[in-house]
Amino acid sequence: MSHKDPNVWWQRSDLCYQDYELCFAGHSVQQLAEQFGTPTFLYSTSRVKENLLRIRTALNNAGLERRSSIYYAMKANRFAPLLNFIKQTGLCGIDACSPNEVKHAISCGFSPSEISFTTTSLSAKDYAELARYDGLFMDCDTLHSIRSWGKLKPGSEIGIRINPAVGIGRACNDKLQYAGCNTTKFGIYREQFDQALTLAAKYNLIVRKIHFHTGCGYLTPELEQLDHVINECMKFVDAAPDVRRVNIGGGLGVPHLENDQPLNLELWSEVLSKHFAQRNLHIEVEPGDYVCKDAGLLLVSKTYVELKKDTLFVGVDAGFNIAPEPAYYGLPFQPVPLVTDDSALMPMTVVGNINEALDIWYENALLPNLEQHDYLAIINTGAYSSSMASNHCMRGEFNEFLIE
Numbered sequence: 001m002s003h004k005d006p007n008v009w010w011q012r013s014d015l016c017y018q019d020y021e022l023c024f025a026g027h028s029v030q031q032l033a034e035q036f037g038t039p040t041f042l043y044s045t046s047r048v049k050e051n052l053l054r055i056r057t058a059l060n061n062a063g064l065e066r067r068s069s070i071y072y073a074m075k076a077n078r079f080a081p082l083l084n085f086i087k088q089t090g091l092c093g094i095d096a097c098s099p100n101e102v103k104h105a106i107s108c109g110f111s112p113s114e115i116s117f118t119t120t121s122l123s124a125k126d127y128a129e130l131a132r133y134d135g136l137f138m139d140c141d142t143l144h145s146i147r148s149w150g151k152l153k154p155g156s157e158i159g160i161r162i163n164p165a166v167g168i169g170r171a172c173n174d175k176l177q178y179a180g181c182n183t184t185k186f187g188i189y190r191e192q193f194d195q196a197l198t199l200a201a202k203y204n205l206i207v208r209k210i211h212f213h214t215g216c217g218y219l220t221p222e223l224e225q226l227d228h229v230i231n232e233c234m235k236f237v238d239a240a241p242d243v244r245r246v247n248i249g250g251g252l253g254v255p256h257l258e259n260d261q262p263l264n265l266e267l268w269s270e271v272l273s274k275h276f277a278q279r280n281l282h283i284e285v286e287p288g289d290y291v292c293k294d295a296g297l298l299l300v301s302k303t304y305v306e307l308k309k310d311t312l313f314v315g316v317d318a319g320f321n322i323a324p325e326p327a328y329y330g331l332p333f334q335p336v337p338l339v340t341d342d343s344a345l346m347p348m349t350v351v352g353n354i355n356e357a358l359d360i361w362y363e364n365a366l367l368p369n370l371e372q373h374d375y376l377a378i379i380n381t382g383a384y385s386s387s388m389a390s391n392h393c394m395r396g397e398f399n400e401f402l403i404e
């Protein structure tokens, strides 16, 4: 197979080869690499907006046009120019999970009332700080959280994050499931739900919302499981008479591999319609991955190519510390050449510059002869990459740019 005119699975109109050069959002990626250097994250604002609009359309198609809201999960990517852009689209609020995230979202133009906060192991200091924001909505994930918020804000409206004991995740990947067979820290289980309602009543808290987020990266094959998860969650809704809103979390995924079936949002909206079209409830969704992941590229420089036993290794100047998902969750990030040529494709294992065994971008990626290539682009790095970066091995430096 030659690489001259590749028919690769990830190509789309704004990310494709034109005249043998990779173009992203209308730009030559080679020129951007030469201009900005590496490692550099590029985020396409048009793709982010398209992704948000696609979710909005699907909610409308589910009959939820005036009864639904999107909250972008900023943990996925908090790059300030990106958050400013997202605010300007007017398409969503913010899902935040730490006081610093709230502060940052506000500095990027969001008001506290546009922020939905999900607690997780908050300290007394965290609660005190959050209580100062008028209009911030709290989804409490533990009895401790209800008690802490109730003491600070008696009489207010809250949500309860529940755990339905069934989860959902990309290709049954256990590491991506927040609920299921294993007992997790996420949310209040059915066994303690009555106690949670009693505790809320003690502080005159009104339980307005049921919130759940039971896993990440789900695609079309997992939609049946989503149906099952929502079924279980509705048992909590039915047991809480003051509930008016249901937050179905994030978890909407994008393909990472050739055989991944992209999430069919028409089918997704059918699942929502089945459960919510006839119920007088406001539906919230808080996606991170789906909004930003495929809107981002990481540009890296090739450092070497060398055969060791029967594996051809390609070293690059960035490691798992600035985009940890392949290492943490076993989600491979496809490396992509910036130019095409006549050479045959060969399997190569692309590795980073961190002295850790798990520093592997992709095993056996089919790549052309890289002798004439200075750079590679690693696709799908727009979410949970820069936001999770560490300075491990003092290799934490990278650039980030928004492109239109």
Ligand SMILES: Cc1ncc(COP(=O)(O)O)c(C=O)c1O
Pocket: 073, 076, 095, 118, 213, 215, 216, 217, 249, 250, 251, 252, 286, 287, 288, 289, 290
């Ligand atoms: C409570 C909550 N909501 C939303 C999200 C966003 O999930 P995703 O990026 O998979 O859409 C997460 C991710 O961990 C989460 O914990």
